[in-house]
Amino acid sequence: KTGVKKDGKIVAVEFNNILDGGAHHSYGVTTTMIAGICLTLPYRIPNYRYTGRHVYTNKPVTGAMRGHGANQPAFAFDSQLDLLAEEIGVDPVDMRLKNATQPGDVKIPNVCHISSCGMQESIEKVAQSMKWKDKRGKLPEGRGIGVGSYGFFSGALYNYFNTSRPYNEAWVRVNGDGTVHYFTLAAEIGQGCDTILSQIVAEELGVRLEDVSIISSDTGIVTGDTGAFSSRTTMMAGNAAKEAAADAKRQLFGAAAKLLGRKIQDELDAKDGQIYVKRTGKGVSVSEAALAYQSANSGAPVLGRGVYTPADPIAEGTVVSPTWSFGSQIIEVEVDKETGEVRVIDSATAHDCGRAINPMSVEGQLEGSMHMALGYALSEEVKFEKGKVVNPSFVDYKMFSALDMPKVDSIVVETDDPHGPFGAKESGEGLTIPTAPAIANAIYDAVGVSIKDLPITPEKVLKALQEKSKK
Structure with a gap:
């Protein structure tokens, strides 16, 4: 039920929703909540009341489909908006x-x-x-x-509050030859996240994309990722990857600053595998900086770590x-x-x-x-x-x-x-x-x-x- 002014401005919406969840709970409470939230997203609704009911029936277990919980409310509401627009003579x-x-x-x-x-x-x-x-x-x-x-x-x-496990964890190792290994548990299931996440690492480090290799199959290296669902990978794995690459870059800049005789790391930047002084352009390669770091740290490689967990959601x-x-x-x-x-x-x-x-x-x-x-x-x-x-x-x-x-x-x-x-x-x-x-x-x-x-x-x-x- 929707109320609008004569000019088409939405005043209030009341949304009653009954969800057929089959014989088992599955995502019932989650889906019910998502539906109520997603109806409010595209448009401003100053007054809103939502009642959601998840009911059990003699059907198989349900699960999340693409657009989980949002498709049905959008169909009902956007269809109704057109009927309202016609009634008051406003273009949809x-x-x-x-x-x-x-x-x-x-x-x-x-x-x-x-x-x-x-x-x-x-x-x-x-x-x-x-x-x-x-x-x-x-x-x-x-x-x-x-x-x-x-x-x-x-x-x-909302599913993972009160846990010490990160939403995503990433490691970025810079090798002596200037190549980069990026470790993650983000699952590539055809959505293209291997490419996106490698781009994020390359951009943050200032190296070429072809120099980044992704390893996403070993739970013994990194342990944190909650799964490939809810359109979360670019946001959550991407933030962890960027933080890990930034951590590795700080280590590289420290080594490069010594090679270049600089004391203020903020004067440095990196692009196309080169670390250089912004003012003069003088620089060294990422490979040279990585080797210098290893020499100064008993052979230990540059290793950046990053995690993503929201700081203060409320x-x-x-x-x-x-x-x-x-x-x-x-x-x-x-x-x-x-x-x-x-x-x-x-x-x-x-x-x-x-x-x-x-x-x-x-x-x-x-x-x-x-x-x-x-x-x-x-x-x-x-x-x-x-x-x-x-x-x-x-x-x-x-x-x-x-x-x-x-x-x-x-x-x-x-x-x-x-x-x-x-x-x-x-x-x-x-x-x-x-x-x-x-x-x-x-x-x-x-x-x-x-x-x-x-x-x-x-x-x-x-x-x-x-x-x-x-x-």
Whole structure:
């Protein structure tokens, strides 16, 4: 239930949420909490009441999907915003811009504070990319355009309070030949973290990326990492890697300062494997500094250590996550009124990832998330009968292929977050959230029916069109 002023300004939201958790607890309490928080992220909501209930049913155990806990609230709320916008005669994009979250906003005191936010810029960029003003309500019958927005975690904190174990631990060893070994337990599962984390180490040390080797398979060396989940790796493993590299750099600078006859280490800098005096340019190689350090320390190599554990989450308002990513998406669809089939023909997504350490990786995540979210919105559904799954294979569980992909304009929106390594935030789970509401809103623009449950199958579209024709 949402209340707005005549100009589209949101006044209050009441959100009642019932979660089917299956026969076991699993992530029940966590998911219930996430849903209540994530609904508040994209837009300013001055008055908010949330009631979440996690219920047990005779279904299998549930688990976390990409965008865990945030997809369903976003679908309901962003779909409702479009209906409200039509009722009061306000453009849906203008309504979102009017209510967009801004840096410094406090969503939940001491729990969810916004340290950086590119929400407004994201909405503006996708609207420009998709020519929103030229298309909304002006396309031929059966064609429509819709918008959805989102915010998401950059690493969950709440599961691990009151533990001495770090969220991530990193070691950086600089060898005598100038190469670097970076030790971590951050798991590369295809999300590209090996590259990102190696880039962070190389940038902080001032060496070439090709000189950094990553070792992430030995629990006997480093012991701290809580897992590859909750879009946490760049934030948490990245901060630990940066701290370890900075520790190693301090040792290298100490050795280099003696070689160069300098006494003030702050006059030094490092780039492309060279440590040099800023004023004169005189320098030595990282290899020479590493060997000098070993000679002065009985052969012990330069070894930097870093850990990441939030310092004071309550004081900083980061009890749930160190910071949050934001973004917006606009989708154009074509609806066949004879069959009910919905075809996505064009899209643009703008994502605030903080500082884009690897822009190509961010774009890859944006494109991959579109593929996954299309299935969530239009075809994928686990069906049950008396507690048993009746479509347990990919014959009946319909997934999109590469041939089904629409055009995707991936727009990287950069902000500078004080909590992230070099200002970086997540570019993982949050990207799947806006697709379902954007498609639903585009369908409404195309044929005037609002589909309120997922997936949006041809049968549901036809049924809604038939009911509309009877009115």
